[in-house]
Amino acid sequence: MATVSNDVSVGRQTVRRQVNTRARSTNGASDEPASIEILCECGRRLCDDHLQIEIELYQDVLGSPGHYVVTTHHDDDPRHRLVSRHSGFLVLERAAD
Numbered sequence: 001m002a003t004v005s006n007d008v009s010v011g012r013q014t015v016r017r018q019v020n021t022r023a024r025s026t027n028g029a030s031d032e033p034a035s036i037e038i039l040c041e042c043g044r045r046l047c048d049d050h051l052q053i054e055i056e057l058y059q060d061v062l063g064s065p066g067h068y069v070v071t072t073h074h075d076d077d078p079r080h081r082l083v084s085r086h087s088g089f090l091v092l093e094r095a096a097d
């Protein structure tokens with residue numbers, strides 16, 4: 001089996017998702033922006049990329065089991081399926097093991 005050099009971790013993706021969800025909830029209030037900046041959810045240990053995503057789209061991702069968001073240059077996780085391609089980021093679906 002080919003080893004992924006970048007040490008992708010589902011556990012780390014979960015932590016990242018928690019951070020992103022918190023960013024979403026604190027961004028609400030009065031002048032809610034049409035998009036928010038979130039962390040890339042690729043799960044790489046050294047990745048601290050940010051991306052800009054529309055709130056509605058990110059809520060769709062959050063509501064879709066297995067879906068996550070990565071920057072366009074972090075789409076090489078072999079276990080994913082491409083859901084949709086956007087400017088600066090991709091929505092992926094984690095494939096079943």
Ligand SMILES: [Zn+2]
Binds near residue numbers: 041044047071
């Ligand atoms: Zn990344």
